[in-house]
Amino acid sequence: MKFAYTIVYVPNVAASLEFFEKAFGFTRRFLHESGTYGELDTGDTTLSFAAHELGEMNFRGGHVEAHTSTQPLGMELGFVTEDVSAAHAKALAAGATELSAPLSKPWGQRVSYVRCPDGTLVELCTAV
Numbered sequence: 001m002k003f004a005y006t007i008v009y010v011p012n013v014a015a016s017l018e019f020f021e022k023a024f025g026f027t028r029r030f031l032h033e034s035g036t037y038g039e040l041d042t043g044d045t046t047l048s049f050a051a052h053e054l055g056e057m058n059f060r061g062g063h064v065e066a067h068t069s070t071q072p073l074g075m076e077l078g079f080v081t082e083d084v085s086a087a088h089a090k091a092l093a094a095g096a097t098e099l100s101a102p103l104s105k106p107w108g109q110r111v112s113y114v115r116c117p118d119g120t121l122v123e124l125c126t127a128v
Helices: 013-024 052-058 084-094
Strands: 005-010 027-031 037-041 046-051 077-080 097-104 110-115 121-125
Touching: 005 013, 005 052, 013 027, 013 037, 013 046, 013 084, 046 052, 084 097, 084 110, 084 121
Parallel strands: 005 046, 077 121
Antiparallel strands: 027 037, 037 046, 097 110, 110 121
């Protein structure tokens, strides 16, 4: 078994790709001509975005749209960085909402949490 990708269902794939490029410095790998699916170049594991319409095709009972939820979903994307404070400030400047300002954990890791405009919860942290 190999963890290959994460797909985040969003209202606007191109907007999410653009936000993640600006906020976190990732490079766009692909955006389908339909605008319903796109990928970022994030290393060995692909971070993908798909339109809610594709989610509706995949899940007969529907799914929770993160951007409509008042609270963040119970899952997060974790991005490791050497400078959490700078990455946090960059994400806020790009349009993220602060959930937890950068702080140092008892085990020495520096961590912060932001919520992206599409509702995605992101942890910014130093390596453990």
